[in-house]
Amino acid sequence: xxxxxxxxxxQQIHIPPELxxxxxxxxxxxxxxxxxxxxxxxxxxxxxxxxGDPLPVxxxxxxxxxxxxxxxxxxxxxxxxxxxxxxxxxxxELADLEQKWKNLCxxxxxxxxxxxxxxxxxxxxxxxxxxxxxxxxxxxxxxxxKHLCEILTADPEGGPAxxxxxxxxxxxxxxxxxxxxxxxxxxxxxxxxxxxSTRGEGRPSGRGDxxxxxxx
Amino acid sequence: xxTSCGGRRxxxxxxxxxxxxxxTREALARPWHVTELGAWVPRVCDRRWTKQPRAAPEERxxxxxxQHRPRKATLKSGAGDRRxxxxxxxxxxxxxxxxxxxKPASRNFPEVPLPAGTPGCWATGAGGAGGLSAAPSKPSxxxxxCPGDFPSRPLxxxxxxxxxxxxxxxxxxxxxxxxxxxxxTCFEAKLHRKRSxxxxxxxxxxxxxxxxxxxxxxxxxxxxxxxxxxxxxxxDQMQRAEEPMCYGNxxxxxxxxxxxxxxxxxxxxxxxxxxxxxxxxQEAKRRALAKKRAQEQxxxxxxxxxxxxxxxxxQTELYLEEIAxxxxxxxxxxxxxxxxxxPPTPLFIPAKTGKDVATQILExxxxxxxxxxxxxxxxxVGKTIEQSLLEVMEEEELANLRAHQRAREELRHVExxxxxxxxxxxxxxxxxxxxxxxQQWQVVHKHNETAQKIxxxxxxxxxxxxxxxxxxxxxxxxxxxxxxxxxxxxxGFLPWLMNEVDKTMECSMVGRTVVDMLIREVxxxxxxxxxxxxxxxxxxxxxxxxxxxxxxxDPPVGYEFQDHGASQAQRPLPDTDSLQRTPYDAxxxxxxxxxxxxxxxxxxxxxxxxxxxx
Numbered sequence: 001x002x003x004x005x006x007x008x009x010x011q012q013i014h015i016p017p018e019l020x021x022x023x024x025x026x027x028x029x030x031x032x033x034x035x036x037x038x039x040x041x042x043x044x045x046x047x048x049x050x051x052g053d054p055l056p057v058x059x060x061x062x063x064x065x066x067x068x069x070x071x072x073x074x075x076x077x078x079x080x081x082x083x084x085x086x087x088x089x090x091x092x093e094l095a096d097l098e099q100k101w102k103n104l105c106x107x108x109x110x111x112x113x114x115x116x117x118x119x120x121x122x123x124x125x126x127x128x129x130x131x132x133x134x135x136x137x138x139x140x141x142x143x144x145x146k147h148l149c150e151i152l153t154a155d156p157e158g159g160p161a162x163x164x165x166x167x168x169x170x171x172x173x174x175x176x177x178x179x180x181x182x183x184x185x186x187x188x189x190x191x192x193x194x195x196x197s198t199r200g201e202g203r204p205s206g207r208g209d210x211x212x213x214x215x216x
Numbered sequence: 217x218x219t220s221c222g223g224r225r226x227x228x229x230x231x232x233x234x235x236x237x238x239x240t241r242e243a244l245a246r247p248w249h250v251t252e253l254g255a256w257v258p259r260v261c262d263r264r265w266t267k268q269p270r271a272a273p274e275e276r277x278x279x280x281x282x283q284h285r286p287r288k289a290t291l292k293s294g295a296g297d298r299r300x301x302x303x304x305x306x307x308x309x310x311x312x313x314x315x316x317x318x319k320p321a322s323r324n325f326p327e328v329p330l331p332a333g334t335p336g337c338w339a340t341g342a343g344g345a346g347g348l349s350a351a352p353s354k355p356s357x358x359x360x361x362c363p364g365d366f367p368s369r370p371l372x373x374x375x376x377x378x379x380x381x382x383x384x385x386x387x388x389x390x391x392x393x394x395x396x397x398x399x400x401t402c403f404e405a406k407l408h409r410k411r412s413x414x415x416x417x418x419x420x421x422x423x424x425x426x427x428x429x430x431x432x433x434x435x436x437x438x439x440x441x442x443x444x445x446x447x448x449x450x451x452d453q454m455q456r457a458e459e460p461m462c463y464g465n466x467x468x469x470x471x472x473x474x475x476x477x478x479x480x481x482x483x484x485x486x487x488x489x490x491x492x493x494x495x496x497x498q499e500a501k502r503r504a505l506a507k508k509r510a511q512e513q514x515x516x517x518x519x520x521x522x523x524x525x526x527x528x529x530x531q532t533e534l535y536l537e538e539i540a541x542x543x544x545x546x547x548x549x550x551x552x553x554x555x556x557x558x559p560p561t562p563l564f565i566p567a568k569t570g571k572d573v574a575t576q577i578l579e580x581x582x583x584x585x586x587x588x589x590x591x592x593x594x595x596x597v598g599k600t601i602e603q604s605l606l607e608v609m610e611e612e613e614l615a616n617l618r619a620h621q622r623a624r625e626e627l628r629h630v631e632x633x634x635x636x637x638x639x640x641x642x643x644x645x646x647x648x649x650x651x652x653x654x655q656q657w658q659v660v661h662k663h664n665e666t667a668q669k670i671x672x673x674x675x676x677x678x679x680x681x682x683x684x685x686x687x688x689x690x691x692x693x694x695x696x697x698x699x700x701x702x703x704x705x706x707x708g709f710l711p712w713l714m715n716e717v718d719k720t721m722e723c724s725m726v727g728r729t730v731v732d733m734l735i736r737e738v739x740x741x742x743x744x745x746x747x748x749x750x751x752x753x754x755x756x757x758x759x760x761x762x763x764x765x766x767x768x769x770d771p772p773v774g775y776e777f778q779d780h781g782a783s784q785a786q787r788p789l790p791d792t793d794s795l796q797r798t799p800y801d802a803x804x805x806x807x808x809x810x811x812x813x814x815x816x817x818x819x820x821x822x823x824x825x826x827x828x829x830x
Binding site for chain 2: 009015027028031
């Protein structure tokens with residue numbers, strides 16, 4: 001209720017009952033996410049909250065590493081956040097994605113650079129974007145795949161990060177396709193071998209298989 | 217009075233006075249003997265009077281004891297008296313009184329003045345002498361006053377100290393050798409009192425006279441009303457002296473001891489009773505009495521009757537009063553107001569204290585939002601941050617733990633997988649080894665078997681090598697291989713041959729035998745002939761010898777011929793054979809006959825000898 005016109009004592013100040021809870025959640029999110037620009041991120045947070053979208057919050061606090069800060073600012077956690085935000089649809093609008101990117105206080109140039117790896121118009125497949133982000137994270141295809149597994153996995157953290165083989169193969173093909181060095185035959189052979197080794201489960205795991213021997 | 221009594225008492229030590237301690241129980245249970253102090257109270261059935269007085273039970277006061285002990289000597293004397301008395305009167309209650317004032321026997325003797333030395337009831341602490349104070353009119357009652365009654369009476373002596381006690385008309389008079397008997401000393405039992413020397417006898421006779429009248433029932437103690445010194449009627453002050461006896465309810469008599477008697481206070485008798493105390497008590501009594509009297513005087517009374525009139529007591533109550541069980545009932549009513557609800561308590565408004573003061577408040581003076589909200593905000597924000605930090609850290613920690621846990625699990629899984637793999641490999645190796653070993657075993661086994669077989673075969677061969685010839689030889693020896701012709705000859709021909717030979721031999725034998733017979737016959741005939749001839753030719757003896765043998769020769773020839781004929785007779789039988797054998801036979805026969813001849817000759821010689829011998 002609006003404040004009465006004349007208030008006489010402190011007890012008359014009314015605090016909305018939901019306020020503390022909102023504040024707490026916000027604070028916790030902020031602590032976890034550790035955005036570089038709190039204001040920007042808060043704007044993104046509350047707008048997502050008001051829209052009902054997934055929040056740009058990291059699930060786990062990620063200690064910012066010094067190198068990361070200077071390089072891209074993109075971390076696996078942030079990619080995960082992006083993925084979480086965009087995973088409900090297959091194609092994401094670039095504008096939307098950019099906004100989200102900005103909300104995470106990531107440099108926009110990187111975004112542009114990312115998109116240049118695989119130019120597209122308005123929309124991009126979320127998976128592909130993720131893959132590109134993963135490739136930006138790590139140097140090699142292996143690490144990229146590893147990151148991808150860890151991002152995409154449904155397994156609890158610490159366990160084997162397993163993803164469906166189709167996803168893996170798709171992404172692998174995509175990335176290897178982008179990279180001119182790798183011949184397609186190698187890709188296929190690797191994939192087939194991987195498939196045989198995981199024939200029981202059909203789920204390559206980020207730990208085991210990425211630790212094994214892709215041709216790179 | 218006390219003193220007088222005491223003096224009197226002392227003067228008459230012979231007053232028989234026995235204090236009997238009566239336990240209340242007994243007193244109530246058994247009819248008490250009321251007697252004047254110093255009176256003998258014989259018990260009818262009690263022969264124990266004759267005995268020495270018993271020692272008082274401990275419940276009795278010292279006084280009693282004191283009384284008893286010194287009295288022993290005297291009691292003895294009294295016992296004799298008593299004996300007499302007791303024997304005489306079989307009545308239970310023959311109150312013997314000593315020293316009673318000469319008075320007609322009346323039932324009520326309110327103030328039997330206790331003799332001075334009356335000990336009174338120690339229980340009630342009634343001083344014998346003191347008790348007598350209430351009855352001043354009987355100074356003459358003294359145990360000593362009737363010396364004639366009991367010439368030798370047991371000394372009653374009751375310690376004077378007891379006399380100071382409250383008067384107790386009921387004395388516990390100890391009966392010699394009897395149970396405690398409650399003796400009311402103030403009882404007059406006047407029946408016998410006044411008699412002087414003959415009192416005893418009169419009493420006895422009286423009682424004796426009385427007794428046969430009511431012989432149906434005997435009392436241990438005759439029921440009688442007790443004298444009571446208490447005034448019975450209101451304006452009775454003047455009549456105290458006249459009234460001989462007062463009745464009282466024993467239940468409300470304060471002289472009756474209630475409760476146990478064994479815990480009563482001991483009588484503090486040693487020493488003289490304090491005269492001052494006694495005086496005080498007596499004075500107090502006098503004062504009370506005077507007060508009562510004064511009040512009585514003040515009480516409004518009916519005026520004196522007019523001249524010529526007299527007050528008469530009139531019964532104003534109903535002469536006849538209906539006695540009915542029905543209780544008179546009267547209905548009464550009373551009306552009260554209907555109850556009202558308790559009204560609500562009015563609000564308590566305390567009285568106003570203090571002063572009213574007014575002041576003017578302008579906008580914004582009282583309340584500044586920013587200021588007021590600051591602490592709130594502090595708390596809000598601070599707490600929020602703090603809490604969220606804590607929570608985040610907690611969650612982080614938990615997540616880390618879980619991550620670690622899962623990582624460890626992963627590792628463990630991998631290790632387990634590795635272990636399993638190794639185990640599997642191990643197992644396979646082991647199985648392989650086992651299999652190889654088995655195979656090897658089998659090979660060796662087979663090898664052994666084969667060697668054994670070979671050896672066995674070689675040995676068997678060698679063993680059986682000469683088996684065959686030996687077998688054959690043995691068989692041949694056994695005759696299993698035979699030449700059939702030979703066998704046939706052996707089996708068939710030769711036996712026949714032998715048979716034939718036998719037959720032939722037999723024939724020859726038979727022939728010979730026949731020949732022998734012939735010869736014999738011939739010889740016999742010749743002999744007979746010769747004998748005949750000899751008879752005829754006794755001279756021809758030398759020729760006999762020749763002819764004899766010659767003759768002998770002829771019969772054998774004859775015999776031979778006969779034999780030959782026999783044999784020839786037999787010959788047609790085996791004719792076919794004999795045809796072949798005839799040359800044989802002939803030669804044979806010749807041979808045989810030669811032989812026969814030799815035989816015959818021998819026989820002849822023998823027979824001749826025989827004959828000759830004959």
